[in-house]
Ligand SMILES: Cc1cc2nc3c(=O)[nH]c(=O)nc-3n(C[C@H](O)[C@H](O)[C@H](O)COP(=O)(O)OP(=O)(O)OC[C@H]3O[C@@H](n4cnc5c(N)ncnc54)[C@H](O)[C@@H]3O)c2cc1C
């Protein structure tokens with residue numbers, strides 16, 4: 001069992017939790033993820049390691065409650081335990097040797113981008129962050145980002161906070177203003193990653209995206225997480241989750257990700273989390 | 280008195296058209312009377328040909344003689360001397376190519392039903408013998424086992440009996456390996472696997488699930504922590520795809536994914552959260568046990584199922600019994616047929632599979648006649664789900680993160696066949712990780728050999 005040490009609501013849908021998992025905490029690197037299972041009946045669900053503390057033996061996850069399993073997790077409290085928590089999975093993001101980087105996050109993707117920004121900053125890189133949100137009430141990690149970057153640009157779709165507009169507009173204007181990035185990291189909804197990659201492609205700026213296909217085991221055993229990158233099949237759980245943004249087949253990923261959507265959403269009303277409270 | 284019937288005593292099974300809608304066990308097992316009647320068919324041959332057909336040398340005539348006398352506890356003791364998982368092997372061993380293939384009764388008529396008898400004895404023992412295993416005295420040496428499949432479980436059990444402190448590190452949340460995530464409930468009920476695992480724990484074996492070695496800790500780190508030897512039994516779990524057009528469409532599964540959703544995650548049961556496609560029409564590509572299991576699961580989930588295999592039935596590597604059961608359950612077979620591409624319904628889902636007819640040409644390297652496409656024979660089979668059961672290979676994670684270990688061209692860990700020692704001192708490997716996808720009993724045999732070698736190595740150290 002893995003104990004929830006801390007729980008913090010970052011906005012109405014996004015929760016931060018620190019989980020006691022000393023072995024994982026010792027090894028976790030930016031770009032890696034865990035898979036959790038709430039209880040015996042639960043799914044195996046991947047979440048990025050947002051932070052870790054080897055000394056305290058804790059791993060931080062930040063997630064958006066979007067469906068059954070993430071909603072169940074978000075209803076648990078400090079002191080409760082979840083049944084399974086396995087990691088660190090995936091290949092760590094390679095972050096050495098960059099001088100100037102732009103990290104672009106969209107929505108909860110900002111939580112996934114944060115550890116990379118932090119690691120780059122600690123490696124001595126100049127880091128610009130563009131954090132995009134739909135509107136002011138869902139802005140997360142503002143202070144955390146400020147501590148690990150040279151410039152933080154917040155954008156909102158509706159203009160209620162920061163600059164109005166999309167992250168792609170901001171990135172374009174930063175490039176136009178003469179910023180020479182040797183790496184762009186883009187993490188967020190699939191269309192956002194696709195369009196950020198489109199912005200950087202003409203300039204030949206290396207662009208890393210973090211893909212979120214449906215996973216089960218996370219060890220390369222099921223092939224359910226396969227994505228097409230540069231015309232080749234890759235297993236995101238072992239070969240990724242980071243890939244060259246200019247090579248990814250985003251449309252295919254988007255279709256594969258919606259495979260179980262209908263099923264899960266139509267029976268979410270009768271979801272057992274509403275009836276049973278996990279102990 | 281010998282029973283000279285040419286036929287095995289039938290084992291009761293669930294009616295095919297009932298069982299193809301549930302996940303309960305297909306074969307119901309012998310009653311004591313049936314077992315004794317079948318045991319009386321064994322001639323107790325002095326030269327024991329059947330024993331040679333068994334990779335772990337179960338003393339077949341001896342245990343069967345005790346069954347014939349009604350001494351089931353005695354029979355169990357005989358089996359357990361060489362086989363740690365008889366309830367599993369009696370159910371899943373390919374007996375027709377192992378023990379039973381050598382039985383003299385098979386020359387004229389059917390061989391003695393060795394597998395069914397082994398299963399009977401093991402099941403009887405589980406229900407009737409309570410003898411608590413007393414953990415042996417710890418001998419001061421610790422050994423790490425990676426992977427809780429048949430190879431790892433067997434190796435751990437053997438070492439624990441010798442007094443070693445054994446810890447098994449398993450990547451998934453449940454031990455058992457393929458026995459848990461691959462082979463379905465209706466062929467191998469999971470309580471049987473759980474019971475075997477419990478037995479190991481009573482022997483003092485510690486099982487740590489959710490530990491992916493190579494990520495959370497490396498083999499070298501385990502050795503630094505005081506494990507004096509390591510056994511790698513990580514299996515061959517990496518699925519293959521055909522590389523044809525349309526394989527990335529939604530509705531195309533590897534058999535591993537499909538079976539993991541169904542067996543490990545229990546997607547077929549009410550109250551479990553993992554989703555699975557309830558398809559109308561499923562095509563399973565392949566001809567091994569894995570293909571049969573996937574097909575029969577899909578059937579039970581309500582689909583029309585067609586197995587597409589590029590050679591003929593004779594070449595199918597699956598156990599005969601599984602093919603027979605699948606047919607009884609109304610799984611369709613399209614033999615000498617191979618998919619060439621998978622068609623899109625316009626929304627990224629599978630609509631149909633284009634196949635081509637095959638004919639058998641000259642024998643290839645494996646000795647089997649090579650299937651060749653018949654030009655112009657393409658045709659469509661409508662389907663909304665395709666399951667690829669094309670074979671698996673070892674996962675590269677361990678050898679990539681363990682300096683000193685070598686692999687062959689097929690990614691299998693290189694180990695000495697007689698000792699299972701790898702090229703790295705103190706590290707042993709066995710089972711599918713070394714042979715590529717094979718059988719439960721061969722994996723167990725390798726685990727046992729490795730345990731003996733580890734014992735020798737640590738005794739001399
Ligand atoms: C490597 C990786 C890292 C991730 N990191 C984060 C993170 O840090 N924070 C965060 O909020 N989300 C993260 N996600 C996404 C998160 O895993 C999904 O939102 C979650 O699985 C949804 O499950 P659900 O049952 O709550 O919702 P559902 O309604 O079941 O799913 C919503 C959507 O999530 C996807 N999904 C469903 N099941 C799975 C599954 N087993 N594996 C992967 N995706 C699935 C599908 O696209 C689905 O349409 C990550 C995904 C991956 C692959």
Ligand SMILES: Cc1cc2nc3c(=O)[nH]c(=O)nc-3n(C[C@H](O)[C@H](O)[C@H](O)COP(=O)(O)OP(=O)(O)OC[C@H]3O[C@@H](n4cnc5c(N)ncnc54)[C@H](O)[C@@H]3O)c2cc1C
Nearest residue numbers: 426428429430450456457461492514710711717718719722
């Ligand atoms: C669907 C299916 C049906 C089959 N039917 C039959 C049958 O009827 N009869 C028969 O004899 N054989 C059958 N087989 C083959 C048989 O199951 C295998 O040969 C056997 O299980 C191999 O045993 P193993 O211990 O080597 O590996 P596995 O059973 O594969 O176990 C390996 C274990 O190691 C774990 N692992 C892997 N990597 C790591 C890591 N890095 N760290 C920690 N743990 C790790 C895995 O999660 C797994 O639990 C079947 C196989 C399949 C897939």
Ligand code: SF4
Nearest residue numbers: 333337368372377378
């Ligand atoms: S272990 Fe397998 S091969 Fe050996 S006797 Fe039993 S069924 Fe036959």
Ligand code: SF4
Nearest residue numbers: 321322324329382383
């Ligand atoms: S070969 Fe057949 S008849 Fe002879 S001892 Fe073995 S099981 Fe009995």
Ligand code: FES
Nearest residue numbers: 218220222223237
């Ligand atoms: S999640 Fe199963 S192979 Fe990646």
Ligand SMILES: [Mg+2]
Nearest residue numbers: 043067068069
């Ligand atoms: Mg879900």
